[in-house]
Amino acid sequence: MSSFVWDSPISIVAYVITAIAVFLSIFKYYLYITLGKITSSRNMEGKTVIVTGANSGIGKETARDLAKRGARVIMACRNMETAAKARDEIVAESNNQNIIVRHVDMSSLASVRAFANEILCTEAVIDVLIHNAGVAEGLISKVTSDGLEFTLATNYYGPFLLTHLLINMLKKSDQGRIIVVSSKLYRYANVKRDLSNINPTNSQFNAPTKLYNLSKFMEIMFTQELARRLQGTRVTANCLHPGVIDTGIWRNIPFPLNLVFKPIQWCFRTPEEGSRTTVYLTVAPEVQQISGKYFRGCKVTEINQRVQNIETQGKLWEASRTLVKLREEDPMI
Numbered sequence: 001m002s003s004f005v006w007d008s009p010i011s012i013v014a015y016v017i018t019a020i021a022v023f024l025s026i027f028k029y030y031l032y033i034t035l036g037k038i039t040s041s042r043n044m045e046g047k048t049v050i051v052t053g054a055n056s057g058i059g060k061e062t063a064r065d066l067a068k069r070g071a072r073v074i075m076a077c078r079n080m081e082t083a084a085k086a087r088d089e090i091v092a093e094s095n096n097q098n099i100i101v102r103h104v105d106m107s108s109l110a111s112v113r114a115f116a117n118e119i120l121c122t123e124a125v126i127d128v129l130i131h132n133a134g135v136a137e138g139l140i141s142k143v144t145s146d147g148l149e150f151t152l153a154t155n156y157y158g159p160f161l162l163t164h165l166l167i168n169m170l171k172k173s174d175q176g177r178i179i180v181v182s183s184k185l186y187r188y189a190n191v192k193r194d195l196s197n198i199n200p201t202n203s204q205f206n207a208p209t210k211l212y213n214l215s216k217f218m219e220i221m222f223t224q225e226l227a228r229r230l231q232g233t234r235v236t237a238n239c240l241h242p243g244v245i246d247t248g249i250w251r252n253i254p255f256p257l258n259l260v261f262k263p264i265q266w267c268f269r270t271p272e273e274g275s276r277t278t279v280y281l282t283v284a285p286e287v288q289q290i291s292g293k294y295f296r297g298c299k300v301t302e303i304n305q306r307v308q309n310i311e312t313q314g315k316l317w318e319a320s321r322t323l324v325k326l327r328e329e330d331p332m333i
Ligand SMILES: NC(=O)c1ccc[n+]([C@@H]2O[C@H](COP(=O)([O-])OP(=O)(O)OC[C@H]3O[C@@H](n4cnc5c(N)ncnc54)[C@H](OP(=O)(O)O)[C@@H]3O)[C@@H](O)[C@H]2O)c1
Pocket: 052, 053, 054, 055, 056, 057, 058, 059, 076, 077, 078, 079, 082, 104, 105, 106, 107, 108, 131, 132, 133, 134, 135, 154, 181, 182, 183, 184, 241, 242, 243, 244, 245, 246, 247, 248, 249, 250, 274
């Protein structure tokens, strides 16, 4: 019977490489079998979908899939150069000319308002609003010209305002859907009951991902409160975790962590795989009546109790209304 022989550095290196290769192969297989599947081949002709952050990563793949299904896709992006390139690529591949690029900087309340006004002037109805744009900053916290913490402004306050400004367009749809791309990293955050942490502009340095995790926590609270407020309308609101995906979201990982991280990224899912749950929530007929849920791998998934606290969700909503400077003439939800 043969046995391991640790007799030379070469054999040790060979064993280590084999062990890593076996581990990575098993991990890749696990990712494959847990990947969500979209069974619906629904044609989306006649439907108008807004995808924020559609110039790269998960958003671009979401736009690509919906374009192939015939939807009118509004790519809401801050970088018009990469957005135009992405649009041209999607049009060429899908043969769908009904793909439009519009400018929005989700971290700026004025830009969100300008974008919403443009939509109100050019569109008759919005069927699906996909809040996909997101940032994960490194250690430094920034403050926007609106006095909001930058990561929270982009990931949470911008979408909160945009949802209000477009809600009446969504209500015009036969079945409006609002989809929020959150993250399972919400688990490492909390919104304190006194809301002392919902606009942390004083702390200049933060632990990596602290603000990101908080923004994802707030997104889930927002989705659930929104779903409750939309009861009795034809509009639903759901959120999701897309998986761990190899995209630009990891670009701000600080040195030297980024050196270790690069090879690990090889194991992550592709942006197309990351778009599946978003596309599923956009097209699947079986989710038509589902609202206020968190999805992962195209399935409803349980979330922890802390994020589901109804009282804190209500308080967060009211405080957010003030922070995004909602006006009397703006739609109420
Ligand atoms: N990748 C993952 O493993 C993972 C896991 C969980 C959740 N998510 C979530 O998935 C969503 C998509 O991210 P991704 O992974 O596809 O990363 P990505 O490739 O970096 O895409 C993020 C998109 O958001 C856009 N964006 C960022 N700030 C913006 C702003 N102020 N205004 C307008 N657009 C802005 C980016 O535009 P620019 O090109 O101009 O930067 C980009 O198009 C994010 O909400 C992220 O939090 C990702």
